[in-house]
Amino acid sequence: MKVEIWSDYACPFCYIGERKLELALKETGMMENTEIVFKSFELNPDAKKRYDKNINELIAEKYGVSLEQAAANNKNIISAAKELGLDYNFEDLKYTNTFDAHRLSHYAKAEGKLKEYTEAVMKSYFIDSELISDAEVLVSIAEKVGLDKERALIILNTTDFSHEVRQDEQSAYERGVNGVPYFVFDEKQAVYGVQPVDAFVKIIESLK
Structure with a gap:
């Protein structure tokens, strides 16, 4: 099974929703048989880096x-x-702009580290209270999940992966999505917002 999740690193409900999905996947025995693909979405593209x-x-x-x-x-x-x-x-x-964090996520995706990167950024923002628009913070996260820190820094100092972020967001807009989290299961069933674990279980069971 494949689950696509449009989310933003500054969205508290996204982290909660992803945790509930994981619990549902474990409960249904589908954790190892499910590909989770995180998609970029900025709730506030005009957000400043510091407030x-x-x-x-x-x-x-x-x-x-x-x-x-x-x-x-x-x-x-x-x-x-x-x-x-x-x-x-x-x-x-530290509320901030998430565009650079999203750009770096596409590098993580290319290296097969997207899930680990997403978890690390969410933890950095909501639990460790780090400024996830700061290049040093993002490079440190990249290195912790096994990405090349020099490559990460180059990406952050250029416009690399900007197009990929915009593509994800355009795809969301075309689906009528204006908020996150937004889950799509096997390109068949879409769910918006945080759902109870049982609701996720029912969806997963129906697609097994």
Whole structure:
């Protein structure tokens, strides 16, 4: 089976959704027989690389809610992640532009390291509170998952793989996708958003 996942590294629901999918694949015994392909999608292509405000302040501004409401919403996300063993650190989270991280993902894909790279970037952003638009951070992640750090740095200093990111995003737009995570199973069944593990299990069982 093949599962394509359009996601963004700055999307907390994407990390949660991917974890739930993994649990469903393990439950159905399909973990070893499933190819997971991550696709690039930027929720905010215009995001800056650095912000002075914290994530609660940014969310309050974006959605026109109070700072208290933004913090409460983020607390709910943190709790949902915690249930899956993900210790989100929103207090120190560094919201940023994800385009370079996506570009480097296509290098990881070419080297057969996409799954490891995606996991490492998500952990770096949500758990370790690192600035994933920073070249040093991204090169370090690349090296940790077995990619060549010199090649990674060259990519980040050029426009390499920009086209591939845009292709993924164009493919999403053509499907009518305007948010992530977005899962496509064997090019037959599409699911938007975080689903319960049981829902993923039903889909997988129907396609086995």
